[in-house]
Amino acid sequence: MPFKKLEFIFPWRSYQEKFINNINKHIDDNHLHVVAPPGSGKTILGIEIIRQVGKKTLVLAPTLTVRNQWENRLQTFFIKDGLYNDFSFDINNPKGVTFSTYQSLHSFFKKFEDKADYYAFFESENIEAIVLDEAHHLKNEWWKCLIELKRINNLTIVALTATPPYDSDALEVSKYFSLCGEIDEEIAVPELVKEGDLCPHQDFVYFSKPEDKEINFIFEYRMRISDFLDELKQNTAFITFLNNHRFLKSTETCLNEIYSNPEYFSAILIFLNAIYQEIPKEKLYILGFEKKDKVEFPVFTNDWAEVLFQNLIVSDRLNLIENEPFLNDLETKLRRLNIFENKKVDLVGNYQLYRSLSNSPSKLKSIVAIISNEYKNLKSDLRAVVLTDYIKKEFKTTEDKEVSLIDRLGVVPIFQHLRTNSIPKKEIAVLTGTLVIIHKSTIQTFEQFEPIEKYSFISFETDSEYVEIVPKVGANHLVNTITKLFELGEIKILIGTKSLLGEGWDAPSINTLVLASFVGSYVSSNQMRGRAIRTQKGNLHKTGNIWHLVCLDPTDSKGGRDIEVLTRRFDAFVGVSISEENYIESGIGRLNLPNIYKDVTIEYLNEKTLSQSKKRENLKNKWKHAIGKGTGISREIKQYYPGKEPYNIEKNQVFNDVVRYSFLELSVALSFFLPQFLVKNLNVLLTNGVMAFIYSLLTALGLSFGWKTYKSIKNYIQFGLLHKDLNKISKALLDTMYDLNLVSTNKDEIFLSTDIQPKGEVVCAIKGASEMESALFINSLQEIIEPIKNPRYLIVKTNWFRKNFEIQNYYSVPEMFGDKKKRCEVFLKNWKNQVGDSEVFYTRHLEGRKRLLKARMFHLSNSFNETTKKAVIWN
Template sequence: MLNEAITKFNFLFDWRPYQAKVLQNFSVHIQDDHFHIVAPPGSGKTILGIEIIKKIGKKTLILAPTLTIRNQWEDRLQNFFTTDCNFKQISFDIKQPSDITFSTYQALHSFYKSFNTKEAYYNFFKKHQIEVLLLDEAHHLKNAWWECLYDLKEQHIQTVVALTATPPYDSENSEIQKYFKLCGEIDDEIVVPDLVKEHNLCPHQDLVFLSKLEDQEINFITDFRLKIAQFVTDILKDKEFISFLKQHRFYAKTEENLEELYKYSDFFSSLLISLHQAGEAIPFEKLHVLGFEENEKIEFPSITNEWIQILFQHLLVVDRENLIEHETYLHILEKRLRKLAVFSKKKVNLVGNELLYKSLSNSPSKLKSITTIVQQEQQNLEDDLRCVILSDYIRKEYLNATLPEIKEIKKLGVIPIFHHVRTTTKNKNSLAVLTGNLVIIHSSNIAKLGLIDAIDNYNYTALKSDTEFVILSSKNSSKHTIVEAITQLFELGHIKILVGTKSLLGEGWDAPSINSLILASVIGSFVTSNQMRGRAIRVDNKNPDKVGLIWHLACIDTLDEFGGRDFEILARRFNAFLGISNNEKAIISNGISRLQLPDNFIDEDIQQQNKKTLEFSKNRDLIAQRWTNAISKGKGVIKELTFYNEKNEQFPKQKKLYYQDIVKYTVGEIIIGLSFFIPKFIIKNFNVLLQKGVVYFLLALSSALGLTFGYKIYKSTQLYLYFGLIHRKIDKMAAVILESLNRLNHLTTPINQIQIKTELLAEGNVSCTIQGANRYESTLFIKALDELLQPIDTPKYLLIKTNWFRRKLKLNNFFPVPEIFGVRKKECEVLQSCWNKHLGKSKLVYTRTINGRKLLLKARLFHIHNVNNELTKKNVVWK
């Protein structure tokens, strides 16, 4: 039943174009009783939320993560939707709800716990006829909050509206599933280019400043890796260990343990690979369970730390109860691993990701990076500089450090950063610290503070390590006053460099003048990183030409050609950022590749790259111009899947087998050979042609060709079938996905209005985009194509390419059936039908049977001939 009071209020202003577009599509998206929208800070999503509540027209509970954000909802409702700011049918008390009730997630959870039974909790909302839940900043939802909301949704709530700036994509998979289970799939998105175009966000650029490990840190990492390498070498030469592995029931009694073996296929794989690496001949019956034929050529993957890690994790944790008779030996193995510091809390970690990441992410080399950036930005902007540096920890223990002690600080944090900037900057009177429980300003700013607030409201004491600075504290019980006062000093330009914690300043804090943000946070998620970036890209009405720079820090592991774990995690976070590229042709996309960073890292690269980055930061006008140019060339964002024609490191032979070169050179060699061979053969055998006739001559020629070139032709054909024309295959696979989605009624857009564009990029990489589809359809399509091209994991169904040539050449190409088609066999058969139409004959295999698990394990372990062994990446591009 519609609520008249809610349906009557109207938006008093004009909708921005991107807001109008969201509202135009609302009626389609709300059909499943969910409306889930992603919109960055500054996009007016609160206003949109109120309009959506009006369109739904039912009693609503609006939930926000903080009281401040909760109060903003009421403020926007009164000021943007009523002429007299006097809409009465509201409540801030969840126990006494009204037509529109504003509350927080914490308050709802406390309210939920106050009921003796869940039924009483549900009945409360039924009694008050609250049928709509609006979840603001939905990425904040945690387990406890999720449970009381999801239960309420299942039992009573009719409609759920979810608003967020960044979905929690980097959370645990179970958390992500819970999030989407409550909020529904993303229906629409307001993107950064739209906001820059409408001048609701300023032009901006992400910059990455690199540092390298200090000698002590390099020695630590080198020693760790050498110890692990020596351990792996020694353990695979240890006869007692090899004997122990051969006694494991999976190996000693393979046929009797098939069901369990298939359940722990990774462990069985690691067992076989380890024994093979140790020089043991693997009997055929151990491989027969994988579906291999007796004469089939088998190439084992090389041993890696990851495989050894899987092996020991299973032996020492997962399977330990079943190995009780070997407990004494297992205890010896455990002690060896603990001595190497790679086994704790029931987790084996031979790769050392967390250990090495901690060393890299907290490297003191980043302190030098920060001072270099600050000095450069002081030159770039001079009096206009408004720089904020955000870190995770305060590190109060360094508050009174002397100059020699400052040079020895080995930890990243607010106070170490403050000291390093203080001792290297020319204008330290413009430096300040702002955290929840520590505020430091230069003594010259005390008088200026008095112009904002009465000095009597504050206590201040000189900082022992530098008496020019004072520690400031408020005499009032509330800390909000001091935060507001320091923020005003920053906005007025008395403070130009502000060092703070991400917990206080990273979300919700508003200072539009920020034009340089240095992210010295190492523990933030995608969500946190995006929220922190949001501080620097807001427009500043006092500075309409503002261009914001966001500086990211990465410590490079020069012993790792790809830069190491710190850079890897930073690169992963960039998937959540949409921004301008640095190459000649400016494009707007997500991902770190848009910054044109080196593929490999050596010392010279790091210095040269930093020099280029600092030079680039000088020209903010160019950044603004590049945004204007890039925006004019596109109409909106589209999803793109990039397929990297680069082989898995576990199969080093494959890295050399780029099909384009091999097929091209092999065919070229055959053509050149034939051009010399045929004339020479005719001259030499002309008498045969005259004496025995044309038929006999042709038979002799074909025999000679077969003997001379047959093997090369065979290998060329085999390689072509291994790798094929990859971009054309992906184009056909995309057509299979799209046609299958259409036949299963997942598309609402007519299929003849949707176009697939597949493009061959440099180095054999392939990009695939879908145009003309709505956001939901694009998401389904890219997700399904990505799953089809990913390495085999544990799909419910497999597709196996099969034809006469493949059977004869003993080639197997395995493809996982994407999740959307793999629920029931009926949907799988639709996919298979489309596959057969576009790509030729195939076989559908259900992997939850014994035979199916055989093929699944074979596909996962020995997919050296599998074209889908490359990596894919989902991008968002403005076009």
């Protein structure tokens, strides 16, 4: 065993010990995939995994700094006396454990003309395990030299990350999990806060309004598209072109194409319906509808226009070659409107508007307001970092009187704004890879750490109180020195780039972080956020405020793309609620932000947020109380309310209607209608008997009140039983997982809960299962209840109420059951036991395709909306 000299020389944290005890159980399948936030000791846990696995190992890290940390942690935490020598930094000369980088492995891989020699090298050197540190970096092409190596050499793979790349495209996510395996263990943020490895922290969102020119740009952009679509609806040439499309002219011969791309066919029909053209019933039959079905067409929105144009201009272009002049003209119009670029149609304006709002100069004022507030609150204790994407050196020469005119977000614009406001200048500095600026008063302390002759100090162009530090040859410790000055408090506000300070940079004193970055994903966001939530040795009172900037879109009642992107990123952040109720969960919901921003006063929101950010002592208590409510993390899924009106309004309407028409109005009928009916129909009773009289009475009641009662009961069944349905579906799913041996945890230890929240969301949570079992359950439940995509099997409820009230509910059979018919039949058996009478349809033949299309049409109104949300909760 190559690592018998290694042994951890300190006590393990409780969450670490719990993880370590499960290593052997997880490594059985040659995979161990661990998700743990920054500050949890991933490197130390990685070394312990290597020690227990006991195989010759290659450790891969994203940077040289992180690579060197591995060797440092090994020598510091696992060796009592002397040094451990059975390690190497050279992949060409591996030892018991070799520390390298992804870049080095990729370069090593490219050296081999015959890749068989590459695989043979690992076999001959007896390397049997690979550790992938910060595994989210594997989205890059580095994975190519690993995936085949893993397969051919049957290597043990250990993957460590703070954030899996969930928001990448499906192919990258698939590659990531094919190499790393499913997540085996996740160390929760609350456990780290409880143990003192992370400090109590809170996220805050600061809002801004676009500048006038940005508002004008947005309104003009929206109006140009709206006018274009209105003109298109009057354009006889376009209407004729669509009516002559092969999908309409030769529908029967195009069935395979239509079934493989039903959205395209649907978009054509929805457009023609929008111009009041009658759609032939037989075209709807193609989509699986029947004569008795009432078809409600969706509105022809920008989303549907995008689907239509993307197919006409790109995907289906070759099949429409005879219309090339017409399509070329249409493409030109789309390009002039800036809604077609790089073979992508974008009528929603996601890219154009997001670029405008995310980089809005209004955020410069937000940063000044945040830093001013934090400085007033913390004074000399402030350690603030502002991270952004670009340096923007062109603004170095901006004079004080012109600073307010800067219209770009970047390091220099932020520096210019902060130094010209009420914050003391000596507290501010800039640290990037190519630009370092400090106040002159800081030079004296700087000399204590660095030989001053190794640097040139150049007076900053527009403010002589600052100097720009330019290293001479051989000076490469500048980042470390500026970091020390920041830690000491000589610098209290540091402005830098995400690329330099966002990952791997360590400054435990940070207590305020402003994320002025709009490039990147949850991965980079979580890594940046991790800078501020670490504990600081000797500072037991440290808390962290993380600030996120949003510029609202005045043309979008939901706030626009900026808040949409932030909402998605918050799925990766687990934190404490901002309201008086103390709870811990992932997602932006815990910040209690508005759902609709149409009539919201931004000034009020920001003032309230600034006030909350000052209550740092209260923040510590919130974490303590919220952690005390639970013992571990569980997973839940939230199904959003599907009604057109707000839940409370529609719930009251439906309930009142059922009561009114089923009971109240029936009482009125008996009180007033019955005596009158009795008088008028007394002769029927006398001449034809009691039964004839009762039939007449029931007929009259049905004609008077029957339709209203029918509508009310139908609405109640459709919308009023959502949480009960989800509860039954979740039980059917769990029963099937047990029947198919996909769950090993004792059934008595697993608890399912389903609740309906005030806004109508239905939440289903699973507790007591392992991390892998919970993830499998929640992912499968999401497959079942989200809008129909392209499942192999479809399940349809067939009970009496739904048949007679013309309500049809379609659900996807999860992929893990749909791969084989026998597994699907097990699911159907449990579904019938828990949910009720239903049928399963195979969708890969003609009739099944029709049924699938009908199911997808049933969900058309939700095609572009988020209908479910997964979350991690502490309880």
